[in-house]
Amino acid sequence: EAQVTQNPRYLITVTGKKLTVTCSQNMNHEYMSWYRQDPGLGLRQIYYSMNVEATDKGDVPEGYKVSRKEKRNFPLILESPSPNQTSLYFCASSRTADRYPHTDTQYFGPGTRLTVL
Amino acid sequence: GEDVEQSLFLSVREGDSSVINCTYTDSSSTYLYWYKQEPGAGLQLLTYIFSNMDMKQDQRLTVLLNKKDKHLSLRIADTQTGDSAIYFCAVVPFSGGYNKLIFGAGTRLAVHP
Numbered sequence: 001e002a003q004v005t006q007n008p009r010y011l012i013t014v015t016g017k018k019l020t021v022t023c024s025q026n027m028n029h030e031y032m033s034w035y036r037q038d039p040g041l042g043l044r045q046i047y048y049s050m051n052v053e054a055t056d057k058g059d060v061p062e063g064y065k066v067s068r069k070e071k072r073n074f075p076l077i078l079e080s081p082s083p084n085q086t087s088l089y090f091c092a093s094s095r096t097a098d099r100y101p102h103t104d105t106q107y108f109g110p111g112t113r114l115t116v117l
Numbered sequence: 118g119e120d121v122e123q124s125l126f127l128s129v130r131e132g133d134s135s136v137i138n139c140t141y142t143d144s145s146s147t148y149l150y151w152y153k154q155e156p157g158a159g160l161q162l163l164t165y166i167f168s169n170m171d172m173k174q175d176q177r178l179t180v181l182l183n184k185k186d187k188h189l190s191l192r193i194a195d196t197q198t199g200d201s202a203i204y205f206c207a208v209v210p211f212s213g214g215y216n217k218l219i220f221g222a223g224t225r226l227a228v229h230p
Contacts, residue, residue, distance in 0.1 A: 004159075040125060042205060042220040043160070090159055100148050100209060101162050101218065108159025 002027050004109035006091050012115045013081060021076045021112050023091030029107075031097040032074040033058065034066065036087040037111075043090065049074055050097050081116045088113050119143040121221040123206055128227045135196045137224045139189040139206030146208040149182065151191045154203040154223070163204075164191070193226075201228045 004025045013019055025032065033048035035058075045058030049068040063085055065077040074093075078085060091109040120142045129135045141149070147168050152160040166173045166180045166189070173180045179192040193200055206221040 040222050042121070042123075042222040044220070045218075092159070100165075101150055101207075102148065102165045105162070108161075110157065110159060 002107065004091055004093055004107050006089075006109040006112050008112060009110065010113050012117065014117050015082055016080050019078050019081060019114075021078075021089060021091075021114070023074045023076065023109060024072050025074075025091075025093040025107065026072065027093065027095075027107065028071065029093040029095050030071070031095070032068070032091065032093045034064070034074070034076050035090045035092065036060065036085075037090060038087050046076070046089075048097070081114075083116050086114060086116050119146070119208060119210060119219045121206055121208055121219050123204075123221040123224045125222060126225050126227070128229065129196050131196060131198060131228055131230050133196055135191075135193040135200065135226055135228075137191045137193075137204050137206075137226065139191075139221055141187050141189065141206070141208050141219075143208065143210050144184075144187065145210050148209045149180075149189050150207040150209075150218075151178075151180065152205040152207060152220075154205065156202070160205060196226075196228050198228050198230075201226055 007022045030051045034046040035043040037043050044060045046064050047066040049055045089112045092106050094104050094106040123139045150165045151163045153163045154160050164175050177194045181190045203223040203225050205223045
């Protein structure tokens with residue numbers, strides 16, 4: 001079954017304690033991205049990756065890091081989480097980035113709800 | 118940059134029509150999309166419209182585009198409880214690409230008996 005998985009699904013942590021949210025896809029997709037979803041703000045892109053070892057900043061990259069060492073995995077790293085990073089995070093993937101959503105389906109993970117106290 | 122705005126809540130009675138509205142600022146937007154997010158799930162693409170079209174119908178869904186006013190709407194006919202979800206408007210500017218996709222804040226649709 002084609003899917004994007006994220007772990008953990010829920011996480012409560014404290015300010016400053018490094019954490020990693022994993023994202024994995026089983027469709028051999030080149031393009032992967034991370035979004036955060038906040039009430040009244042919709043989805044905003046944090047980072048994206050066109051392929052292995054190719055990552056770039058989205059609209060709200062501050063406070064986050066990513067890596068793309070393998071095609072299937074795209075972890076999101078918060079080196080020193082702060083309360084303003086409390087949010088719902090989505091990982092997504094598609095075959096390539098150079099397409100439109102209606103020509104190249106983008107698959108979303110189930111989301112990770114993060115609370116930073 | 119591009120700005121996409123939506124009203125945040127809509128409540129309708131089961132069987133009625135729902136109309137969700139969206140406005141955007143970039144007149145070069147080529148494709149405009151509607152996504153649905155069900156509780157506890159990621160986003161799914163519902164439908165889309167190309168900027169040279171005024172209307173697109175897909176079963177119970179009708180998308181209307183007023184390019185002059187930069188206004189997009191999604192009409193759901195015969196709204197059912199299964200339509201309760203958050204609906205996102207999203208646009209892609211002329212340069213295209215997933216990394217250019219801009220989302221609105223989402224409209225939460227509540228369907229009551």
